[in-house]
Amino acid sequence: MVIGLGRFGGSVARELAGRGSEVLGIDSDPRIVQDYADDLTHTAVANTTDEDAMRQLGVADFQHAVVGIGTDLESSILTTSLLVDFQIRDIWAKAVSRRHGRILQRIGVHHVVLPEYEMGERVAHLVTGRMLDYLEFENDYALVKILAPAETVGRTLSDSGLRGRYGVTVVAIKRPDKDFTHAAPDTVIGRDDILIVAGTREAVEGFTDRV
Incomplete structure (x- = not known):
């Protein structure tokens, strides 16, 4: 599961799909989701800070999750905290600053990625x-x-x-x-x-x- 199909998340999603993985791509922007519909196994438009919406997508059944949300810190933190609550086994999350990364680690993210740094x-x-x-x-x-x-x-x-x-x-x-x-x-x-x-x-x- 890849949440946030911007440059980072989109690249990860397409690379995983190209390597044969089944990938669910989620983004709040319908236009972006449409762009990835033919490349990924499944795509969905959703507010990933909404627990009910995430449950309906079956998020809790996934073992690996990548959060590509960067600039919207509130969405990044709320989304990753939900994934931790769902007890996703392996969570990767993009951070836009070292402080952001420390917050994600404290929440319980297993791997923090700071692409620019x-x-x-x-x-x-x-x-x-x-x-x-x-x-x-x-x-x-x-x-x-x-x-x-x-x-x-x-x-x-x-x-x-x-x-x-x-x-x-x-x-x-x-x-x-x-x-x-x-x-x-x-x-x-x-x-x-x-x-x-x-x-x-x-x-x-x-x-x-x-x-």
Whole structure:
């Protein structure tokens, strides 16, 4: 179930449907709902802050819910609180600010998404040119995609000693024109290889700053 079919919610709904999931899309705007009618399994126009309306839609039977309501904070909070009351097992909700996100967490949302903040942090890490991609998880743990540093070329991962020197672990490697594969201690790094490196945010930032 995806509630709020704006840019964020609509993208999530279409992607889920494209991956074969049955998706109920709900929005208060009939025109928006009509736009998604052919793409989703089911669509509905509803006031998602109305408990009776939500019950009639069978919301309590869903295991996963995504709330894409952002700018209308009251609707976002009231809608998510209803989903918590319905004991939905897995609730994802968009927040437009860190304060909004904290409120959603206190209500009982399992996963809070801050698209603008997260994209801003990601871009900030990429503009230096050292990282090809950056993904941060909770507890300051991150994955980065980086071109193989010169100091590792022609050496095995074990010989390069990246974990001991930088506190990072190479978890995957991509050869030119090949798919990503798991990295092993005896993997030899080539000049044009791309590495996926994991570690704490501080460790991976320190690593990419030095190489």
